[in-house]
Amino acid sequence: MYKRIYYITIKKGDSSKVSKNFTRNEFYSKSIDSPNEHPLASVLVDAAQIIRDYYGVPVHIASSFRTKISNRVAGGALKSLHLTGCAIDLNVASKSAVININKQFKERTGDLFKKLRSIGITGFGVYGESFVHIDCRRSSDDVPMTEVDEFGDFQFWDHGKKKSQKKT
Template identity: 35%
Template sequence: MMNNERLSDNFTLDEFTRSDTASRLGIINEPGEKELAALRVLVSRTIQPLRDKLGVPIHVNSGYRCPELNKAVGGVPTSQHQKGEAADLSIDGKAADILEALENSNIPFDQAILYRKQNFLHVSLKLDGVQRSNVIIKM
């Protein structure tokens, strides 16, 4: 299913729900209303501002994951991806540049996990509650 709903100037809902694994396994990866609300907040408050600051396209490797998809890709049971509060991002070049842009701004985030070897940044923003602004770097 293709959903071209615009979440911001540079991002569509389809980018945050598309999954090769879901397609291969026949999993319908559609967010509910609360997850969709969380995705809209994540994109408008964190990801689009990051895109604007970087000035280069950001690729969404993984966004929303329904529980079945999260399990299929080996995600942790408490993954914020299941709530629509997280996305794994990459750019042409080093994902560390995304983290640097995030750290050198006032862009809100809950968690930023840099996966150096896989070259992507997991970034999350809670829909409710206090943002931890927690940065983790994995080799």
């Protein structure tokens, strides 16, 4: 069973706190053609704060809402959840923390992974040691959900794998 998605409005230049360590402006779109405001699923703010608290190091929002043009430039999927404010990419200030996040996501276990699943995070992507992706996709979002646990359906992918491996 999915948790209901609630959205908050992110406005350009809004420095008000949205959590203990984050302001709304930190979640404002990096798209060059961003509107003055856009939606963002509130569970993503909660998830970023959970990751920040778990490791005790700064977390930078590398990407949140994207316009169609910026999504194309970023090489995002045609139906990217960034287009609807349902995905964020995070840079974590500690290499060892990123390695641990990747491990928990890849193994689909660990305290952080389970906490994120329990609040409604359903998409987990790893991109080597550069950044991690989380989202709150639903099976009706035309995006496959290929795994299930005690919290319901979810999806994991690893873009950090070496490109030299050929599919057979």
